[in-house]
Structure formats: structure tokens, C-alpha cells
Amino acid sequence: MIGxxxxxxxxxxxxxxxxxxxxxxxxxxxxxxxxxASIGMMGANMTLSVTEELSDMANKxxxxxxxxxxxxxxxxxxxxxxxxxxxxxEDVITEDxxxxxxxxxxxxxxxxxxxxxxxxxxxxxxxxRATIYGLDPDIIREILTVEEGEYPKSTAxxxxxxxxxxxxxxxxxxxxxxxDPDEGSTTTVRxxxxxxxxxxxxxxxTDMAIIGTDxxxxxxxxxxxxxxxxxxxVDDLDNIDTVETAIEDELNKKEDTVTVQDSSRMTESIxxxxxxxxxxVMAIAGISLLVAAVSIFNVMMMSVNERIRxxxxxxxxGTQRAEILRMFIYEAGILGxxxxxxxxxxxxxxxYVVVLGMVGTTEYFFAAGSLIYVPEAMVIxxxxxxxxxxxxxxxxxxxxxxxxxxxx
Amino acid sequence: xxxxxxxxxxVTKVYPLPAGDVVALNGISxxxxxxxxxxxxxxxxxxxxxxxxxxxxxxxxxxxxxxxDGKNIREMDDRELTDLRLSSIGYIFQKFNLIPLLSxxxxxxYPYIMKYRKNDDTGRVRDLLALVGIDESLSTHKPNELSGGxxxxxxxxxxxxxxxxxxxCDEPTGNLDTQTGAQIMxxxxxxxxxxRTVIMVTHESEIAAYAExxxxxxxxxxx
Numbered sequence: 221m222i223g224x225x226x227x228x229x230x231x232x233x234x235x236x237x238x239x240x241x242x243x244x245x246x247x248x249x250x251x252x253x254x255x256x257a258s259i260g261m262m263g264a265n266m267t268l269s270v271t272e273e274l275s276d277m278a279n280k281x282x283x284x285x286x287x288x289x290x291x292x293x294x295x296x297x298x299x300x301x302x303x304x305x306x307x308x309x310e311d312v313i314t315e316d317x318x319x320x321x322x323x324x325x326x327x328x329x330x331x332x333x334x335x336x337x338x339x340x341x342x343x344x345x346x347x348x349r350a351t352i353y354g355l356d357p358d359i360i361r362e363i364l365t366v367e368e369g370e371y372p373k374s375t376a377x378x379x380x381x382x383x384x385x386x387x388x389x390x391x392x393x394x395x396x397x398x399x400d401p402d403e404g405s406t407t408t409v410r411x412x413x414x415x416x417x418x419x420x421x422x423x424x425x426t427d428m429a430i431i432g433t434d435x436x437x438x439x440x441x442x443x444x445x446x447x448x449x450x451x452x453x454v455d456d457l458d459n460i461d462t463v464e465t466a467i468e469d470e471l472n473k474k475e476d477t478v479t480v481q482d483s484s485r486m487t488e489s490i491x492x493x494x495x496x497x498x499x500x501v502m503a504i505a506g507i508s509l510l511v512a513a514v515s516i517f518n519v520m521m522m523s524v525n526e527r528i529r530x531x532x533x534x535x536x537x538g539t540q541r542a543e544i545l546r547m548f549i550y551e552a553g554i555l556g557x558x559x560x561x562x563x564x565x566x567x568x569x570x571x572y573v574v575v576l577g578m579v580g581t582t583e584y585f586f587a588a589g590s591l592i593y594v595p596e597a598m599v600i601x602x603x604x605x606x607x608x609x610x611x612x613x614x615x616x617x618x619x620x621x622x623x624x625x626x627x628x
Numbered sequence: 629x630x631x632x633x634x635x636x637x638x639v640t641k642v643y644p645l646p647a648g649d650v651v652a653l654n655g656i657s658x659x660x661x662x663x664x665x666x667x668x669x670x671x672x673x674x675x676x677x678x679x680x681x682x683x684x685x686x687x688x689x690x691x692x693x694x695x696x697d698g699k700n701i702r703e704m705d706d707r708e709l710t711d712l713r714l715s716s717i718g719y720i721f722q723k724f725n726l727i728p729l730l731s732x733x734x735x736x737x738y739p740y741i742m743k744y745r746k747n748d749d750t751g752r753v754r755d756l757l758a759l760v761g762i763d764e765s766l767s768t769h770k771p772n773e774l775s776g777g778x779x780x781x782x783x784x785x786x787x788x789x790x791x792x793x794x795x796x797c798d799e800p801t802g803n804l805d806t807q808t809g810a811q812i813m814x815x816x817x818x819x820x821x822x823x824r825t826v827i828m829v830t831h832e833s834e835i836a837a838y839a840e841x842x843x844x845x846x847x848x849x850x851x
Contacts, residue, residue: 226734226737226738226741226742230727230729230730233729234729237729529725530727530729533721533725533726533727534727535710535713536684536686536713536719536725537713537714537719537738537739537786538710538711538712538713538714538715538739538742538743538790539710539714539742540707540710540711541706541707541710543742621686622681622686622687625721625725
């Protein structure tokens with residue numbers, strides 16, 4: 221017995237009759253679906269993990285002196301490099317400004333000052349450069365986490381970032397000479413702690429830095445009552461905009477004196493970059509679907525040409541044109557559907573491996589934003605199949621039954 | 629038993645070709661009554677096949693009128709002609725023309741499903757297979773697993789499934805040996821005796837002898 225839809229049954233049997241050919245054609249779709257889905261998932265996972273990382277900073281603001289250009293996106297402190305004593309009054313936050321900020325922020329959270337300088341350092345005989353931060357000892361304790369050792373108490377002790385520690389082989393008790401011996405005296409400090417990795421942040425980039433007390437910093441570089449940056453931590457994320465606007469309104473009343481930055485711009489920019497890249501790579505993956513479409517088209521044309529006589533029989537015993545059309549569209553649809561389903565299963569496996577390899581974490585793999593690429597790629601794959609099948613099907617349905625019956 | 633089921637009135641069929649028009653049917657008029665068994669004969673190139681295509685509703689006349697069961701074919705579009713082929717004509721071909729993807733049973737059932745949009749639950753397909761002498765054990769076989777005679781019997785059953793006004797046979801024994809051909813002719817004669825209208829195109833006079841009336845076509849006209 222056959223189901224009521226004998227046309228569908230005929231399509232399915234035709235696919236089964238030419239099993240190898242059908243499998244090969246469907247394989248093209250499988251590959252196309254897998255490449256689109258896994259690349260899409262990779263991009264989504266990248267975006268999700270970066271966004272997650274950045275959202276840790278969503279409650280933070282950095283206030284730097286207004287430099288006219290609006291400041292770079294990654295306007296980290298001390299990025300200027302250059303001479304050690306060249307701090308211009310215009311490029312710093314003054315004590316008065318900090319007091320103002322502190323007053324505004326008091327209600328919502330805390331504000332603390334950051335002094336920083338990029339300078340030459342020497343460990344044993346090895347030379348290098350690092351950012352030196354000067355922070356209030358209580359703030360160091362509050363903001364940073366020491367992985368090994370303790371927090372600096374005196375002006376002679378510092379903590380270092382993990383990347384720097386690894387690069388210069390620094391251990392607890394190691395001695396660092398800060399400053400260029402050719403330009404003047406150097407200051408020797410002792411490492412008392414190594415920090416936890418902090419990754420990409422915009423408030424303090426400590427992984428490659430030396431962090432000491434503010435007294436140590438002013439001891440080396442001077443600059444009493446001047447700060448490179450003020451960091452603000454807001455307790456309630458909802459108040460972030462209020463605080464940002466309040467600081468800007470107060471300090472930039474007469475003229476622009478400070479630049480306030482939050483993390484959203486950075487998040488936006490990174491997300492945008494990743495998604496542009498992903499779209500581009502997905503477009504390349506789309507070419508594989510195009511190749512698959514050509515092979516489906518070829519198989520469908522073969523199927524039509526082989527079955528001209530059969531089409532003639534079907535037409536002569538009363539099968540409508542639309543039904544012949546349907547029969548071949550079904551055939552393409554079956555190939556597409558089988559390809560898409562196998563492709564979906566394969567993309568879950570391959571996508572997982574790709575994400576693990578490229579993003580490093582599969583934490584977000586099963587998030588909706590990532591998995592959505594599987595059905596998306598399936599729909600694209602199946603749709604391409606059906607669209608490709610339209611022309612061969614149309615040709616089949618428009619055959620003249622008399623001519624078709626004469627075919628061998 | 630006397631109303632005409634087929635009526636051709638001055639039917640012309642012209643095939644326009646670059647080298648000049650070919651007149652395949654040149655003003656042919658004939659009438660076949662219900663219940664008749666008619667053989668159409670003629671040498672090749674006489675317009676026999678063209679006439680068959682007209683009667684089989686695969687083609688429309690260039691001019692003149694063709695009535696099948698009282699309906700004028702000339703005014704019909706492809707859709708209506710296809711419906712007519714499904715319901716009013718039972719086509720039996722020289723090369724059997726079963727659908728290779730379907731079993732014997734399914735081949736017979738196919739036009740029924742096309743017409744009624746459902747499987748046969750009346751036992752009609754089974755009865756027809758029995759009528760033409762196909763064992764139930766053979767009904768699950770695909771056409772390529774069956775002999776020519778068996779295939780032609782199945783084709784006859786298929787032609788009958790929608791209870792058509794005419795059975796149209798195109799050289800029904802042309803691909804069969806004499807003995808099997810005779811058996812098939814017995815089946816057709818039997819159907820005629822039961823009241824079927826049978827129209828048969830053949831070039832063999834022994835086969836034409838089974839019919840009550842023979843129409844000879846020559847140069848696109850009734851000779």
C-alpha cells in the first residue's frame with residue numbers, strides 16, 4: 221500500500237533508486253550547512269564570551285583629562301609613554317577635580333585616583349618596560365586580587381601582574397630597579413605579591429604592570445595632587461548613566477576639562493568587529509552551498525532527463541502538470557531535507573570542536589544566540605535545494621506528453 | 629447502445645514545419661458508438677498515430693470538432709484534457725508503459741488515487757487484477773520483474789480502474805509473441821462482450837479481425 225500522496229511516494233522512490241547519486245548531492249548540502257552553522261556559532265560564541273568579559277566592567281567609569289580629541293577608546297592610563305617628568309598640567313586630573321568627582325559619586329559608589337607612568341625597568345640583568353601604577357594601599361586591597369604573596373604595605377614593596385611576572389621570571393622577593401640609570405637615579409622595589417590575571421579591562425591594565433602605593437609613585441615621579449585618571453565604581457548598574465552625566469555636567473560646565481568613558485562603547489566596537497568578521501567568513505562558507513546547489517541542479521536535471529518517458533506515461537494517463545512539478549520539487553526537497561538534517565547533527569559536533577578550538581570555551585555553545593545558527597543554516601540549505609529544483613521541475617512539467625512518450 | 633461516444637467532424641491536424649506545413653489529418657470525419665469494438669488500420673504515415681493522439685486527448689485538432697462523450701475537445705485547456713485522460717480514457721500502449729517505480733498493484737491504483745485523492749478501499753483494484761488474470765502473489769512485483777504479457781494485463785487493469793468511456797489501444801500486441809498476443813486479444817474481446825467501447829490501432833489484419841468494424845486511414849482521411 222502507498223500513502224495518499226502517491227506523488228510524494230514516487231519522489232521518495234526515485235531518490236532511493238539512485239541512492240548513491242542522491243547521497244552525493246545531499247552531501248554537498250551537508251557540507252554547506254555545516255560550514256555556515258559552525259562558523260556562525262563560532263562568531264556568536266566569540267561575541268558572547270567577549271561581551272560577558274566586558275560586562276564585568278559595565279559598572280565602571282574612567283575619568284581622564286580632556287585632551288580635545290575625545291581620547292582613544294582604550295585610553296588606559298600611562299599609555300602616553302614618553303619622558304618621566306613631562307606631565308603637563310593640562311593632561312592630569314587635579315585634586316580639586318577629584319574632590320568634585322568624589323562628592324558626586326559618594327551617593328552611588330566609590331571613586332579612586334590612579335597615577336601611572338610607563339618606564340624602563342631592570343630585573344637582574346634583564347631590561348624591559350612596564351607601566352607603573354600608584355594607588356592608595358586600601359584601594360589596591362579592594363580592587364585587585366593577589367594570587368600569590370601579599371599586598372604592598374611600604375613604599376619599597378610592589379605587586380606585579382602575572383604576564384610581567386612570567387616574562388621577567390619574577391617571584392616573591394625579586395628586586396626590580398625602576399627608572400633609566402642613564403637619566404638619573406633608579407629606585408629599587410621588592411615584589412611582595414603576584415596578581416591574578418585580569419584580562420581585557422579599561423580601568424586598570426595590570427597584567428603587564430607594577431603596582432605600588434601612591435607614596436612610592438610620587439616618590440619617584442612627583443606630581444603631588446595630580447592624577448592621570450580617576451576610576452569610578454558604581455554600586456548599582458542602573459545609576460551608571462546618572463553618574464556619568466552628573467560628572468560631565470559638573471566638571472565640563474564652562475569648558476571641557478574631563479572625558480568620562482564607560483565600557484559600552486568598547487563592547488559595541490568589539491561586538492561589531494566580531495560580527496563583521498563572522499559575516500564575511502560565513503559568506504565564504506556560503507560558496508560551498510552554491511557548489512552544492514549546482515550539484516543538486518545537476519542531479520535534478522539528470523533525474524528529469526532519465527525519466528522523460530515516465531513523465532510522458534504519467535501525463536498520458538491523467539497526471540496534471542502541477543503534479544509533475546510537485547513530484548520533482550519534492551525530490552529536490554527530500555535531498556535538501558536529508559542534507560539539512562544530517563548537516564544539523566554534524567554542525568553540532570563540528571561546531572562544538574571549532575568553538576572549543578577557536579574561542580577556548582564552550583560555555584556559551586548552548587546559548588540561544590549560538591544554537592540559532594543550526595536551524596538557520598538548515599533552512600538556507602533546504603531552501604537552496606528547493607529553489608534549485610524549480611527549473612528542472614518546471615521543464616519536466618512542460619514536456620509535451622506525445623514527445624515524452626516517444627522517448628526511449 | 630447507439631449514441632456516439634466518439635465523433636470527429638471534419639477534423640484537420642496540421643503540423644507547421646519550417647519546410648512547409650505537414651497535414652497529418654485532412655478533414656477526417658467518423659463516429660464510434662458506445663459498445664463498439666473498432667480497429668483503426670493504415671500504413672505508416674497515414675495519420676493513424678495522429679488520430680490516436682486526438683482520440684486520446686493528448687492533442688487538439690487544428691480545425692474541426694472532436695466530441696468525446698459529448699464534450700468538445702477543441703475548447704479545452706491542458707488541465708481539462710488531462711482530467712479527461714484520467715477519467716474518460718483508458719490508454720493501453722504497445723510498450724505497456726507501466727510506471728517502473730510502482731508495483732503492479734500500485735500501477736493499477738495510481739489513476740484511482742489521482743482521481744479520488746485516496747487509496748482504493750473498495751477492492752476495485754484487486755478485482756480488476758483478478759479480471760485480467762494477475763495473481764495476487766504477482767501484485768507486489770515491480771513491472772521489470774514481470775513478463776510482457778503480465779505487464780500488458782496490468783496495463784489493461786490500470787486502463788479500466790476509473791471506468792472510462794473508451795478503451796484506447798495502441799498496437800496492444802505489438803511487443804508480444806503471437807500466443808501471448810492472442811491471450812491479450814481474448815481479454816480485450818471479453819471486455820467488449822461485457823459492454824466496453826474498445827478502439828484499437830493496429831497494422832496487423834489478424835489482430836484487426838477481433839474487431840467488429842475496421843476503419844482504414846490513408847493520407848489523413850478515412851479510406
